[in-house]
Amino acid sequence: MALKKLGNQTVKFQNPPSIIATASIVGPVEGQGPLKDYFDLILSDFNFQEKTWEKAEKRMLKEAAEMAIKKSGVPGNQIEYFVAGDLLNQIISASFAARELGIPFLGIYGACSTMAEGLGLGAMLVDGGYADYLVVGTSSHFCSAERQYRFPLELGNQRPPTAQRTVTGAGAAVISSKNQNPRITYMTTGKVIDMGEVNPNDMGTAMAPAAVDTIVKHLEDSNRSPEDYDLIITGDLASVGKDIVERLLKEKGIDISDRYTDCGLLIYSPQQDVHAGGSGCACAAVVTLGYLFKEMQKGRYNRILVVATGALLSTTSVQQGETIPCIAHAVALENL
Amino acid sequence: MMDYIMAFIIGGIICAVGQILMDFTPLTPAHVLVLFVTLGAVLSGLGLYQPLVDIAGAGATVPLPGFGHTLVKGVIDEVNKYGLLGVLTGGLRSAAAGITAAVVFGYLMALIFNPKPK
Amino acid sequence: MSKFSQEQKEYQEFVKRIRPKPPYLQNMVMAFLVGGLICAIGQGILNFYVFLGLERTKEAAGATSATLVFLGAFLTGLGVYDEIGKRAGAGSIVPITGFANSIVAPAMEFKSEGYVFGVAAKMFVVAGPVLVYGITSSVIIGFIYYLLKL
Missing domain, CATH: 3.40.47.40 (Stage V sporulation protein AD)
Incomplete structure (x- = not known):
């Protein structure tokens, strides 16, 4: 057990x-x-x-x-x-x-x-x-x-x-194992979700359903609601994917829009020529460990759900016409 | 002056068609280039591309379909002169300047310059 | 039989409605203007070579192609061509200068993998298919022409 x-x-x-x-x-x-x-x-x-x-x-x-x-x-x-x-x-x-x-x-x-x-x-x-x-x-x-x-x-x-x-x-x-804040309290491991998207120039759309799946599972498993978090943040869905996540969750009766953002939107300013926003492993990493970590130490945030998203494609799979399998893992960071 | 205007208009239209293909179909730029060069060759074989070149000059030869046309025109010229062997020799002979320039200048530029990330 | 499940199809329909579209009209106009301009410059180069006494359809045309290829390659080396391409799209991809760009861009970037498998092999990532399909179709068409002439 x-x-x-x-x-x-x-x-x-x-x-x-x-x-x-x-x-x-x-x-x-x-x-x-x-x-x-x-x-x-x-x-x-x-x-x-x-x-x-x-x-x-x-x-x-x-x-x-x-x-x-x-x-x-x-x-x-x-x-x-x-x-x-x-x-x-x-x-x-x-x-x-x-x-x-x-x-x-x-x-x-x-x-x-x-x-x-x-x-x-x-x-x-x-x-x-x-x-x-x-x-x-x-x-x-x-x-x-x-x-x-x-x-x-x-x-x-x-x-x-x-x-x-x-x-x-x-x-x-x-x-x-030190007794010190902030801490990692939960982890929800994502399933690989593939909604049949094929466009490697539109990762936000491909990955959004994986984020939705993991957020829903996390809330179910932990018996928590979005209100238990000061902030729910996805890894690199950027403007396109973030919009989809909000809409899909609303359809399921979960409204996170007042406490939800995405690392790919925070890292660049709209004036920068980055199209929908940021992506890449470092996107979720530097925003979480640079920005969010320091804001948690200051006490501005006390409970954050970080849902980092990933597209598990390769150049070979794209050329062979495969659709894009995606994943999202959630970790809860808390000041106890 | 008229030849510049015609080159501008016809060349511009060919490029705009390429843009439409890229924006409305899943074709990548590489697919569009391959499609255009093949299309130019086929149109040239049907005798339809030369009239466009006569009207538009560089407007028809500078875009990639013009490259397909150059290849086919060379093949047909040499078939007329040398028969079957011309099928194999004509294309590259007529496109030699462009291809050789692309290989050599391409190589030299790659040696001299480095990519500049922005 | 579609390879997609009902759920996948519904999602694809849903995102199709809300996905931001490229600025179609602006892209098309920019492609027209820049593509047209490159061709007009080509016409100027062609006229110049004719003025110098080259025969128009073969010699001057070849010299024009070579000159434009040089310009495309040089602007790529300077890091200017991708800036043009960002705005012009097909307007700078479809002319022969774009063919030169497609050779220099990977060749330069893969220098870190050496001069044989890096520069020389990667030069033809895009240009190779263009040559393969161009040359092959010209040979097929030439062969048909030969048969019809018999």
């Missing part, structure tokens, strides 16, 4: 693990956005003094992890796991960062939902008694993602209004 399980998909942590320190690094475009003052480091260019964008992404993730560990005050050799993933094939940013960090590594992949998956799994490891300190992290890079999933940067293509911009950045958090 699973003692800490509620319903089919939700875990309630017995001794909610705490997030004792976070770090966020972003690229130059995110560094001009409205959340710029919340980030620990803003890069002046896309290369971060590295030769390739892939190396730059790996370095962001590595430095974010190191920065979070340093801020936590925990000696490096006491960090027991590095739980991380990213968007690049074979999650090379995470595993190559792990090569340099020298911390036992668990690689995970949830596309842009990786941050929530990492926080949830990290909290399970700690609450399960398998670790006292671990670091979770994820990264994405506009240039490395564009070249893997879409087109070369200098190709003169037009983007539709539903397109999103991959956030350049990395976020990391140290999770611990």
Whole structure:
């Protein structure tokens, strides 16, 4: 009998693990956005003094992890796991960062939902008694993602209004069994949902039903209502997907619109040329660990449901005409 | 002056048709280019593209259907001169300047410049 | 038989109604204007080569293509062509300058994978299919023409 399980998909942590320190690094475009003052480091260019964008992404993730560990005050050799993933094939940013960090590594992949998956799994490891300190992290890079999933940067293509911009950045958090706020109290693991969307230039529409499914399951399993949260925030649905989530939930009789927003909308200002908004692993990561974490420490928010969304497609699956499978994981962050 | 106006109008219309295909169908830019070059070749084979070139000049030769037309025109010329072998030699011979320029300038530019993320 | 379930079909209908549309008219006008302008510039280059004494349909036409390809490649290298393309769409994709852009853009970007499998192989990601279909269709058409002539 699973003692800490509620319903089919939700875990309630017995001794909610705490997030004792976070770090966020972003690229130059995110560094001009409205959340710029919340980030620990803003890069002046896309290369971060590295030769390739892939190396730059790996370095962001590595430095974010190191920065979070340093801020936590925990000696490096006491960090027991590095739980991380990213968007690049074979999650090379995470595993190559792990090569340099020298911390036992668990690689995970949830596309842009990786941050929530990492926080949830990290909290399970700690609450399960398998670790006292671990670091979770994820990264994405506009240039490395564009070249893997879409087109070369200098190709003169037009983007539709539903397109999103991959956030350049990395976020990391140290999770611990210490008795300290904010904490991770619940995790709802999402199912893979595919509504038959095929357009890789419209991820918000593809991923919105997965977010809806996970939010509904979370509220059911935890026996909570939207009013129990100060804020419900999805990972990277941007303007198009956020609108769909609100409408679909209203159809089910759940109104979250007065306390709902999306990381992809917060990270850029409307004046920036980013179409529907932000996306990528780093989108949910830097907004949650940079902005929301600091606002929770200040006490502006005390209960947040972070629902990070991911599109589990590959370039091969798109070319073979496959529809886009999507996922959303929810983690509840609370000041107890 | 008239030749500039005709080039502008016909060239503009061909591009606008491409835009409509991209906006209203799931075709990507690469699909549109492939479609246009093939379409240009077919129209040229049917004898319909040369009249457009006569009217529009660069307005018909600069857009990609013009590339298909150049290939077919070269093939037909050489079939007339050398028979069956012309089927294989004519196309590339007539399009040689464009293709070679694309390969060589493309390569050189790639060596000199680097992409600029924005 | 559709491969989609009822639920999926309903969702697709629903999102079709609310999905933001591209600015169709603006896109079309911009494609017309920029595409037309590139062709008019091509006409100017063609006239210039004819003025220099090149034969119009073969020599001057070839020289014009080569010149436009150079300009497209150069503007791509400078990082200007994608800025034009953002606004002009097909207006800068369909002319031969766009063909040059489709060669230089991936070649430049994949330099990090080396000069053989990076630059040289990736040059033809878009241009390759254009050459394959262009050349193949011209050969088929030429062969039919040959048979009809017999």
